[in-house]
Amino acid sequence: MMERYPDIEVYIASVSHDTLNAWLAETLLAAPLSPAGKGKWKTRGIYQGGDVPVLLVENVADGFASLWFDSANTPWMTDQECAQHAAEALQTEIRCSLGGWHPGADPDRFWQVLPGGKEGAIEWPDSGR
Template sequence: MRQPDIEIYLRDDHLDDLFNWLGREVGQLNLHAPTGLTQRGSLKTSHTTPVMVVRKAAGKWASIWFDSDQTPWETDVDCARAVHAGIGHEVRCSVGGWTESDGEADADRWLKVNSEGEAEFVWAQKP
């Protein structure tokens, strides 16, 4: 089932690899100058998708949010797999489409996609 938006996490120091890959393999990526740790823009494929990048969203990890249900990927996991295959760095995403109404029990369940494969893990964020 297609998710209403896509969000993945990538280490801040690999963002340039992601941006280059997106522009080369997925579509035209246009990013505006950062405002603090946040950078906004769009990814143009057959549809223009708003993109927001938040550096250090989780420690050394950046959040990359594609705000559309018209992305090249149906789910966060599909995107994480494609990005890892394209740039070779670990990508993290939620296990499934989590919302606040789902409760806190599954909020820390994540999937990491890396050279060792895919593994679910608990990513406990410290306040």
């Protein structure tokens, strides 16, 4: 059986706050994102009775925003499951780490998920740019 990650983080290509708020409300019963500092937004959701703090940090890399669910109590076991769900729900590209981080892991290997189910491993940031 797959082990549940202690938190979930995905990277989202451009999406409006309205679209993201609608998805967070539907998925986690979360209130709309509210300002939490320069380029940062936060909210709290609930999943199966447990609290799920959510943090959005805009423009962390190559125009992607980081969306962090600071809880193991989410609808997803892994970052990849969240990325797959988010790509379809938000109709935008989502990226995530290839697995749980551990010493010696390649920090530039990510999983890319596109709407429509196309996905695969990528190098990010792309050293060819």
